[in-house]
Amino acid sequence: MTQIAQLTEAEIDERFRIVGARPVAFLLAGFAKENDAFSVHFRDGDEMFLSTLLAADAERGRLIFDCSGSPETNRRFLACERSAFVGRPGGVLVQFHVGQAREILFGGSKAFIVPLPDSVIRLQRREHFRIETPRVNPLEFFGRMPDCGLLRLVVHDISVGGIGADTTVQPAGIETGLVLPNCHFSLPGDSRDMFFSATVRHVRELSSRAGTRLWRIGLQFNDLPTGDQTRIQRYIAKVERERHELI
Incomplete structure (x- = not known):
């Protein structure tokens, strides 16, 4: 399964959020016209299929898009109350959430229809592309707290600008704005650690489907060398390539 990391509310800057029925419909209609592909994630990200948008209508407040090629996938998708669309039209990351879908006929073929999303996130090209890290043999982050205590976290997602980690x-003592001066981690198959300082950008409490509480901590790299940024870019490209090969 391809899993392009989805941004949390705490990570989204308002300048990247497009709101209002007409602006949202105009943007999505443009993607429909260009036949841009989107991955549709549902069942808490456990399932996905590829789709293209067919029409976006501000007046009727609706979005229409292609079904998957699998009747079973379509059946499970129709039972879900919420799903997420993720795409990279023109190389720019675009993401939005929609409510429960129903099936209609559009242009003589079956399609899905959902209420128009309230907002769409569209990152600028200068922003860092972020991916979820593999769950098997996950990356581990190590840092030193101001009181000299060791911080050890499992990395959830990564970009050349920072990481999201779970615990x-x-x-104790983790809060937004905290600077961790001595941090390091290594990429799979890489024999050399990356050393840097990091700033805590957000701390969010989450709940898993099993009801387990966890905390998602966003960390920004402060002084990561250019060479290490290149290593991360290569790692991201490798992970995405391997995931696409599984589709």
């Missing part, structure tokens, strides 16, 4: 126990 089931909230570390």
Whole structure:
């Protein structure tokens, strides 16, 4: 399954959020005209299919898009109350969420229809592309707290600008704006650690489907060398390439 990391509310800057029925419909109608592909993620990200947008209508408040090629996938998708669309039209990351779909006939073929999303996130090209890291043999982040305590976290997602990490126990003293001066981690198959300082950008409490509490901590790299940024870019490209080969 291809899993392009989806941004949390705490990570989204308002300048990247497009709101209002007409602006949202205009943007999505443009993607429909260009036949841009989107991955549709549902069942808490456990399932996905590829689709293209067919029409976006501000007056009727609706979005129409292609069904998947699998009747079973379509059946499970129609039972879900919420799903996420993720795409990269023109190389720019675009993401939005929609409510429950129903099936209609559009242009003589079956299609899905949902209420128009309230907003669309469209990152500028200068922003860092972020991916979820593999769950098997996950990356581990190590940092030193101001009181010299060791911080050890499992990396959830990564970009050349920073990481998102998870922990089931909230570390004492972790708060937005905190600077961790001595941090390091290594990429799979890489024998050399990356050393840097990091700033805590957000701390969010989440709940898993099993009801387990965890904390998502966003960390920004402050002084990562250019060479290490290149290594991360190559790692991201490798992970995405391997995931696309599984589709």
